[in-house]
Amino acid sequence: MIKIGIAGYGNIGRGVEAAVTRSHDMELVAVFTRRDPLSVHTVTGTQVLAYDQMDSMKDDLDVVIICGGSATDLPWMTPELASKFNVIDSFDNHANIPEHFANVDAAASAAGKVGIISCGWDPGYFSLARILADSALPEGDSYTFWGRGVSQGHSDAIRRIEGVKDARQYTVPVEAAVESVRNNEHPEFTARQMHLRECWVVAEDGADKAAIEEAIKTMPNYFEPYDTTVTFITQEELDRDHSGLPHGGSVIRSGRTGLDSEFDNTVEFTLNLDSNPFFTGSILAAAARAAYRMNSEGQSGARTLFDVPPAYLSHHTREELLAHML
Amino acid sequence: MIKIGIAGYGNIGRGVEAAVTRSHDMELVAVFTRRDPLSVHTVTGTQVLAYDQMDSMKDDLDVVIICGGSATDLPWMTPELASKFNVIDSFDNHANIPEHFANVDAAASAAGKVGIISCGWDPGYFSLARILADSALPEGDSYTFWGRGVSQGHSDAIRRIEGVKDARQYTVPVEAAVESVRNNEHPEFTARQMHLRECWVVAEDGADKAAIEEAIKTMPNYFEPYDTTVTFITQEELDRDHSGLPHGGSVIRSGRTGLDSEFDNTVEFTLNLDSNPFFTGSILAAAARAAYRMNSEGQSGARTLFDVPPAYLSHHTREELLAHML
Numbered sequence: 220m221i222k223i224g225i226a227g228y229g230n231i232g233r234g235v236e237a238a239v240t241r242s243h244d245m246e247l248v249a250v251f252t253r254r255d256p257l258s259v260h261t262v263t264g265t266q267v268l269a270y271d272q273m274d275s276m277k278d279d280l281d282v283v284i285i286c287g288g289s290a291t292d293l294p295w296m297t298p299e300l301a302s303k304f305n306v307i308d309s310f311d312n313h314a315n316i317p318e319h320f321a322n323v324d325a326a327a328s329a330a331g332k333v334g335i336i337s338c339g340w341d342p343g344y345f346s347l348a349r350i351l352a353d354s355a356l357p358e359g360d361s362y363t364f365w366g367r368g369v370s371q372g373h374s375d376a377i378r379r380i381e382g383v384k385d386a387r388q389y390t391v392p393v394e395a396a397v398e399s400v401r402n403n404e405h406p407e408f409t410a411r412q413m414h415l416r417e418c419w420v421v422a423e424d425g426a427d428k429a430a431i432e433e434a435i436k437t438m439p440n441y442f443e444p445y446d447t448t449v450t451f452i453t454q455e456e457l458d459r460d461h462s463g464l465p466h467g468g469s470v471i472r473s474g475r476t477g478l479d480s481e482f483d484n485t486v487e488f489t490l491n492l493d494s495n496p497f498f499t500g501s502i503l504a505a506a507a508r509a510a511y512r513m514n515s516e517g518q519s520g521a522r523t524l525f526d527v528p529p530a531y532l533s534h535h536t537r538e539e540l541l542a543h544m545l
Numbered sequence: 546m547i548k549i550g551i552a553g554y555g556n557i558g559r560g561v562e563a564a565v566t567r568s569h570d571m572e573l574v575a576v577f578t579r580r581d582p583l584s585v586h587t588v589t590g591t592q593v594l595a596y597d598q599m600d601s602m603k604d605d606l607d608v609v610i611i612c613g614g615s616a617t618d619l620p621w622m623t624p625e626l627a628s629k630f631n632v633i634d635s636f637d638n639h640a641n642i643p644e645h646f647a648n649v650d651a652a653a654s655a656a657g658k659v660g661i662i663s664c665g666w667d668p669g670y671f672s673l674a675r676i677l678a679d680s681a682l683p684e685g686d687s688y689t690f691w692g693r694g695v696s697q698g699h700s701d702a703i704r705r706i707e708g709v710k711d712a713r714q715y716t717v718p719v720e721a722a723v724e725s726v727r728n729n730e731h732p733e734f735t736a737r738q739m740h741l742r743e744c745w746v747v748a749e750d751g752a753d754k755a756a757i758e759e760a761i762k763t764m765p766n767y768f769e770p771y772d773t774t775v776t777f778i779t780q781e782e783l784d785r786d787h788s789g790l791p792h793g794g795s796v797i798r799s800g801r802t803g804l805d806s807e808f809d810n811t812v813e814f815t816l817n818l819d820s821n822p823f824f825t826g827s828i829l830a831a832a833a834r835a836a837y838r839m840n841s842e843g844q845s846g847a848r849t850l851f852d853v854p855p856a857y858l859s860h861h862t863r864e865e866l867l868a869h870m871l
Binding site (some may be wrong): 232236237238240241244261262315316318337342344346347348349350351352353355356358378401412475476478481482483484485486487488489490491492493496497498500501502505523524525526527528529530532533534535538540541542544545 | 548560566567587618633639642646663668675676677679682683727795802803804807809810811814815816818820824826849850851853854855856858860864866870871
C-alpha cells in the first residue's frame with residue numbers, strides 16, 4: 220500500500236481523497252491543513268492534522284499530494300515539501316512552470332525525492348496529448364479548446380464587481396473554430412474566434428444591472444477579448460442549475476505526413492467531465508503512484524508527466540497491460 | 546544524428562522513409578530487403594541493400610525499424626534483429642503480444658539493446674489512450690472504434706473469392722454506438738452493433754455477382770458477424786475513388802469519479818488519417834528516437850510505448866517542452 224498524505228483540503232483535496240480512498244493500492248493517512256484542524260471535517264472521516272505535523276511523519280508518508288492554489292500556495296509549498304517527501308502538485312500557471320520546475324528540482328534532488336508537477340488535465344493530460352500528437356506529426360498546428368465548463372477564475376472576477384451577489388462563468392468553444400481545425404484548414408485565431416464566455420449573474424437587490432453587464436464585458440483580459448453573454452438570474456436558479464463544476468475540452472493537432480506533405484491527419488483528445496476537481500484529483504492520485512515507483516527505483520528530482528512512463532500511472536500489472544490494454 | 550535502417554520496404558517502410566527523411570535529428574542510412582536489392586527503388590533514392598548485409602553494419606546503424614508483416618515476418622525477424630540492433634516494430638497481433646514481447650526481451654537483453662514493439666497507432670497510440678484513460682478513471686469501460694478506414698486484411702479476404710478481380714473494404718463505426726458510449730450509457734455491444742463493413746468489389750467478366758455477395762456476407766469472422774454492404778463497381782471506379790489507405794478511429798473511456806461514483810466523465814482519443822501507413826511510419830520514427838535515447842542511458846530489453854517517457858518521443862528539448870507544450 221502506498222501511504223498518501225493530502226496537503227490542503229479544498230475541492231481538489233476532496234477529489235484526491237475520493238480517488239485515493241477508492242484505489243486498491245493506496246492508503247490515505249491524513250489530510251494536512253493550515254487552518255485549525257478541528258475546523259476541517261473530511262468526507263471520509265480521514266484524520267485532519269496541522270500542516271506542521273507533517274515534519275514528524277516522514278516514515279508514515281510515501282507521497283504527499285499538494286492541493287493548494289497555483290497563485291500563492293504551490294510556488295513555496297511544493298519546493299518546501301519536496302525537501303522532505305515525494306510530492307505531486309497540479310501547478311497550472313503556464314508562464315511560471317520553468318521557474319517552478321527548477322525550484323522543485325533543486326529541493327527534490329537534494330533530498331533524494333521525486334516531485335512531479337503540473338499533474339492535472341491542463342497542464343497534465345492535455346500536455347500529454349500535445350506531445351504525443353506533436354511527436355507523430357512534427358509538421359502541423361496544435362490547438363487547445365476549453366469547455367464547455369466552469370472557469371472559477373472568471374466566476375470570481377465577476378463576483379468582485381460592485382452589485383454582484385454571485386456568479387458562474389462558462390467557457391465555451393466556438394464550434395465553427397473546432398470544425399475548421401478538424402478540416403485541416405490550419406486557421407490562425409484571435410481569442411474571440413476560439414471561445415465564448417457565458418455569464419450567469421445574481422445581482423444584489425437594487426443593483427444597476429446595465430452597469431454590471433458593462434463592467435463584465437469591458438473587463439480587460441478576462442472578458443474584453445471575447446464575445447460575452449450576461450444573463451441575470453436569481454440565487455435560487457444559480458444554485459439549482461449551476462452548482463456543479465463541469466469542464467473539459469479538446470486538444471487537436473492537424474498535421475501532414477508524406478514526403479510532399481500530401482496527407483492530412485488530425486489527432487484529437489477530448490475530455491468531458493462532470494466534475495473538474497474530481498477528475499484532477501484522480502490524475503493526481505495516479506501520478507502519486509508513479510512518483511512512488513520512480514523514487515523506489517532510485518530516481519530523484521523534479522518531473523512532469525512528460526517524464527513518466529505511462530505504465531507507472533496504472534494499477535495494472537505488466538502482464539495485464541500486455542494482454543489486455545496494448 | 547540518429548542513424549536509422551529500415552528492414553522491409555512496403556507501405557509502412559515508405560511511411561518510415563518519409564518520416565525519417567524529414568526528421569532533423571535522424572539520418573536514413575539504408576533500406577534492407579529480402580528481395581533482390583536491384584529490384585527495389587526507394588522514393589528518396591536511399592540505398593537498398595540485401596537483408597544479410599545488415600550484420601556487417603553494426604556501427605553504422607543506431608536503430609533498425611522493422612517494417613514486416615505481423616503474421617509471418619515479425620515473430621522471427623524482431624527477435625533476430627534485436628540480438629544485434631536497437632529495434633522498433635509495429636507488431637499488431639494482439640493475442641500473441643505477450644509471447645512476442647518475451648522473445649524480443651530475451652534477445653535484446655542478452656545483446657544489451659532496446660526493442661520497442663507494437664509502435665503503431667493500434668497497438669501504439671490507441672494503447673496509450675487506453676492506459677491514460679484507465680489510470681485516471683479506474684472505474685469505467687473502454688471502447689475502441691475503428692474507421693472509417695480501409696482494412697487491408699478484409700480487402701485481401703474479398704480478393705481471394707472466386708470471380709473477384711479487386712476489392713476494397715472500409716470498416717465503419719456505428720454512429721449510434723459511439724453516441725451511446727459518449728452518453729455514459731456503458732453499453733455492452735456485439736461486434737455487429739459497433740462496426741459496419743462496406744465492400745467495393747470489381748467482379749471478373751461473367752462472374753456470378755450474387756454468389757460473390759453471398760460468399761462475402763457469410764464469411765466467418767471477417768464478415769458474418771457484421772452488417773455488410775457489397776457494391777459492385779468497375780476497376781476504373783475503384784482506382785479513382787478508393788486508391789487511398791485512410792483510417793482512424795476512437796478510443797473512448799466512460800468512467801465515474803466521486804466517492805459514490807456520482808460524476809460521469811468521458812476521455813476520448815480520435816485519429817483521422819489520410820494515410821494509415823504514413824502515420825504508422827511517423828510513430829515508428831518517433832519510437833526509434835526513444836529507443837536510441839533509452840539504450841544510450843544504459844537500458845536494454847523489450848519495451849512497449851507504456852514504458853517510454855513521452856519526452857523521449859519528442860524532438861523538442863526539455864526547455865522547449867516545459868515552456869511551450871506543458
